[in-house]
Amino acid sequence: MKIGLFVPCYVDALYPEVGVSTYRLLKSLALDVEYPERQTCCGQPMGNAGFERMAEPLAQKFDELFAPYDYVVAPSASCAAYVRCFHPNLMKGRSCDAAGKTVDIVEFLHDVLKVTSLKAKFPYKVSVHNSCHGVRELGLSSPSERNVPKFNKIIDLLRLVEGIEVVEPERPDECCGFGGMFAVEEQAVSRRMGIDKVKRHIATGAQYVTGPDSSCLMHMQGIAEKERLPISFIHVVQILAAGL
């Protein structure tokens, strides 16, 4: 099984440690992982902003770049979701092979590798941030709106970590308000959503907020720091790879 690592643009630029943790974790599971260097972005920021045609060349490049791999794994639920749900439409008639094999790291560990143990130790209380695209586009957890059997793949994986205490906030999958360009176009509402979400995470008594999407974490962290709300943020893959 050949894995192509996709490190999304903003993770690359702002949270490279998330990419590092992903790489190390996959290697520790004895996997063949490569990082095709000419990657940049999946195109979601432009697509969600209304400039899908700008995302078209990126979708096509993505498909070509990751052609040699069996799986494309990304530490980002929303990017993996964008590739799966939207790339097929951006290929201008050509078929999109990347869409069928692009997965988020949580899905990969939970559904493909079906890991049952991890070497990680993280003796802290963490509040799980169920990012919207993870829940509702990738199915990382059961959407609170639906009458379906309850499940949460993020929590399943976190429970394999030694010493950890895992909780969820009230309104467990309500949006944090990032929404890509939404955060800059509807600043007041976005900020309000973010403050409310951070406060709900803090109310659990957790020391960390963790989730599968650095974009959500980035938004909440920026707000928490500005508002001086005391809680830290860490991507779920960093917890799963703790100690490696």
Place this chain on the structure above:
Amino acid sequence: MSSKEQILSALRRHTRETYEMPDLTQLTPITYADPVAEFKQKTTTTAGARLIEMAPGDDLNALVRQAYPEVKVIASNLPGVEAQLNPDTVSEAQTLAQAEVGVVRGAIGVAENACIWVPQTMKERAICFASEQLVIVLSADCIVSNMHEAYACIAASADFFQTYKFGTFISGPSKTADIEGALVYGAQAARGVTVVLENNL
């Protein structure tokens, strides 16, 4: 081309793909082992109505009097109810606003939501809405589990709309929460409902 023709032809012209009606027999709606018990429970809790049980041989008129001892003006066209106003013979619907208690008969009870199907069986249906308090008499034999069953009964019978072309499901007294979300019983229609449940065992 008339407006009707324009609209219909636009609809036909604009329809591309068509879809079939789903097979509703595949739907398995909730049913209750004891629909009567469920109906009684929902009636007195979520619907906010009062429930009086009536045994065979009980006098409906006496039950109504007992339930509303102070009342002077009762409206009804039910045989066996002593009424000051009769919705079949009032000269205008407005008169029924004077009814302190209106007594009507329900035909079907629904356990899942405490609805009672009240077909119009009187000339002026305002009795069902303008009466300050409403009494609905219902036989426990006519209680079904859910709305699918209720609608199947109604669709199967030509009687309900034969004389008067109206019927309504009523679940408890009229309500609103329009002011600051505070729930208030007694909005525009009945301020209180009493269900008289005839047990024919």
Place this chain on the structure above:
Amino acid sequence: MVERHDNTFFGVRQKRDRMAQALPEWEDLREAASQIKKHTITHLADYLEQFEQNATRNGVHVHWAIDAKEYNQIVFDILQAHGVKKVVKSKSMLTEECHLNKSLEKQGIEVVETDLGERILQMMHLAPSHIVMPALHVHREDIGETFRRLIPDFDDIAKGYSAIGGSPADPNDPTFLTYVARMHLRRQFMEAGAGMTGANFGIAETGDVVVCTNEGNADMSTSIPKLHIVSMGIEKLIPDYRAMGVFQRLLARNGTGQETTVYTSHFRGPRPGGEMHIVLVDNGRSSILSNQEHWQTLKCMRCGACMNTCPVYRRSAGYSYTYFIPGPIGINLGMLRNAMQYSDNVSACSLCCSCDNVCPVKVDLSTQVYRWRQQLDSLGKADPMKKVMSKGMSLLFNHPMLYSGVLRLSPVVNWLPGPVVACSLNPWAYGHQMMKFPDKSFHQLWKERLL
């Protein structure tokens, strides 16, 4: 105020959740409702003809209106023919869409809204902030003041309230104010020459019009005045009573979190000595049908569940949308009504997809918002800042060398003075502390084998 609005409507969402959890068949009901609507809408002309045939056979007068103007004229003509001076009206989004009230009032007919929330807004000259609970944002003190000012026999009514045992400590207690409204509206029902209702559903097989209320005001409006005019959007049709079972069970559970509305009334024909009219209204609906990306908005049953779950709507306190219907369905319907006029609402969405998961008829709301966004630029309505940012990103991302170069330089931002970074040209700085750019990007770490 935002907090109250948010908590109120999330509370309704939670009630809906409890309803959903209580029915094992919940997801099957949603799927059935979606399919029934898709079927009916794609056979709508046939069903409308069947509906008209049955309604006419039942003694109902059926009218067809292509647009709002024709609709308003038809209604006026019916009222004028009967010499009606005052109309009592139950809630209808369609009448708001067509601006009926204003049109009638201009021609000397008094229109009295009888849904309590709508009546309050009418008296206060305010617009609704929600399609089902339109006045939740209004404070009781303001309602009390309005009632005292505009209801002539307020004091007599208050005395009557005390006489029946009510004596609230709060002069603006909701139970008391509701009683005042009840007495005030009673007089209106008694005096009106006609009652107007909307239609939650029309049943093709029988010609029934179904109206669901908690207050019973649709029933009061139509059981006292002898003339009943129904206003129905053509998309409200469903085939038969089997379908009605599905929709009755979904409407209140989704709209207000109750198992049922208090009243579910089936109007099949006129009252003895009365007259019943149904006006079938198109007003753009037949065009929407031809819109490949957006025709599924025709499935909408106006329950309001999407706005109750929408985190953006809940933090908007009601009046931020420029279209009269807010929230996810409002964004989409507004664009269909007039894309140029209502395009600013398209940004009011974080694409969280919660709405898709509550909609009882599975309208693909978030996907439709995404698709409207793709249209904005060609309409000349794209936000300039977003366009510039997208172009900038596009340039970077399509040129890996350039991208790497920029990344290598990015730590410079860390050393810029705070006020420079946080200036108004940097929209991220509003609300957020600026991120620290790491010394090396992942790309660099990989290249330098530092993993």
